[in-house]
Amino acid sequence: MAKNILVTGGSGRLGNYVCSHLKKQGYNVVSFDMVPTPPDSFNDKEGIPFVQGDLLDLGDCLRAMAYAKPDAIVHLAAITGPTELRVPFGPDYDPSRKFGYVQRQPEDNCMKINTMGTFFILDAARRLNISNVILSSSYYATGIGGRLSGSSYTPKYLPVDEEHPCDPEASYALSKYLDEEMGKAFARAYGMKVIALRYMGVFYENNEMSKRIYKFGIDIESADDKNKGMMVDNTYQYVDARDIANITDLCIQKIGSNGLKPFEAFFVSTDTTYKANSSEFVAARWPFLKDLAKNMKGTEGIFSIAKAEKLLGYKPEHSWRNQ
Numbered sequence: 001m002a003k004n005i006l007v008t009g010g011s012g013r014l015g016n017y018v019c020s021h022l023k024k025q026g027y028n029v030v031s032f033d034m035v036p037t038p039p040d041s042f043n044d045k046e047g048i049p050f051v052q053g054d055l056l057d058l059g060d061c062l063r064a065m066a067y068a069k070p071d072a073i074v075h076l077a078a079i080t081g082p083t084e085l086r087v088p089f090g091p092d093y094d095p096s097r098k099f100g101y102v103q104r105q106p107e108d109n110c111m112k113i114n115t116m117g118t119f120f121i122l123d124a125a126r127r128l129n130i131s132n133v134i135l136s137s138s139y140y141a142t143g144i145g146g147r148l149s150g151s152s153y154t155p156k157y158l159p160v161d162e163e164h165p166c167d168p169e170a171s172y173a174l175s176k177y178l179d180e181e182m183g184k185a186f187a188r189a190y191g192m193k194v195i196a197l198r199y200m201g202v203f204y205e206n207n208e209m210s211k212r213i214y215k216f217g218i219d220i221e222s223a224d225d226k227n228k229g230m231m232v233d234n235t236y237q238y239v240d241a242r243d244i245a246n247i248t249d250l251c252i253q254k255i256g257s258n259g260l261k262p263f264e265a266f267f268v269s270t271d272t273t274y275k276a277n278s279s280e281f282v283a284a285r286w287p288f289l290k291d292l293a294k295n296m297k298g299t300e301g302i303f304s305i306a307k308a309e310k311l312l313g314y315k316p317e318h319s320w321r322n323q
């Protein structure tokens, strides 16, 4: 019998890919979001059933779950960047980063919606005996993104795996880290099965913004060094939204199976964006990592996907190298 899947954040960018892909794989998909399904989106064309509601309202979360009766929940809904204002006119003041200095929404939105929203999703799920939840985390949870201290992210070894300690600072990174901790707690306390997918920055095919942000096939010399050799935000790694849709399906198939612990985190990447071998690129771009980089193979990324390959059978399909 087809599995029922509830996707939160179904009206968002990834939601559109994930819902339509899962529907095409034969699942019964319901979308839950604060904003309606965008007209002419995949979800609109596929006729994905939709429940409107707020993550911060436990009643709305229960209502969506009662409607969808999901075998698994794919929790995508979130605020996708820090909403607190950065300190103006300080040493790292950069007026071109308008989003950091001009308030566009309540400053506590990111922390509040991402943490309490995830708590209500997990809490509603356990009240309704729904055991399987797939959380969308981020590579920012490691602490590489939003370094308010102005210090570099400093991996202890390369490539970084899921066992590596995290030291998040700004609200988005911290909220994703805390979401994972909540996943672990619900797995411990209620025997739920929780997977956290730590996506790299997402590339959307044919999207002008993505094409500008992700420059593929770059040479070492043209690598942007506005962070002066520090490792902050950008690892020259990305994930294609279609690969996220694929790994979500793999998680639905594997969650709760013998090979997985009750809580698992996985880095999810499609590829790196540079031409050189990683050991060479990393040594040139981040000289302080030169010795650690010697362990890197081929063009693999700073964040390793070996665990997802081994335990989930994940295989990225949408690298720029083979398009």
Ligand SMILES: NC(=O)c1ccc[n+]([C@@H]2O[C@H](COP(=O)([O-])OP(=O)(O)OC[C@H]3O[C@@H](n4cnc5c(N)ncnc54)[C@H](O)[C@@H]3O)[C@@H](O)[C@H]2O)c1
Pocket (backbone or CB within 6 Å): 008, 009, 010, 011, 012, 013, 014, 015, 032, 033, 034, 035, 053, 054, 055, 056, 075, 076, 077, 078, 079, 080, 113, 117, 136, 137, 138, 139, 198, 199, 200, 201, 202, 203
């Ligand atoms: N886009 C990336 O590069 C990237 C990278 C790593 C992780 N992620 C994670 O992937 C997930 C999806 O990202 P996206 O790019 O599709 O984001 P998006 O902003 O396009 O979509 C998020 C959706 O969540 C919904 N939402 C926000 N607050 C809500 C609330 N209170 N109640 C109900 N719905 C609410 C929004 O309406 C929106 O449709 C997020 O959890 C994000 O943190 C994204």
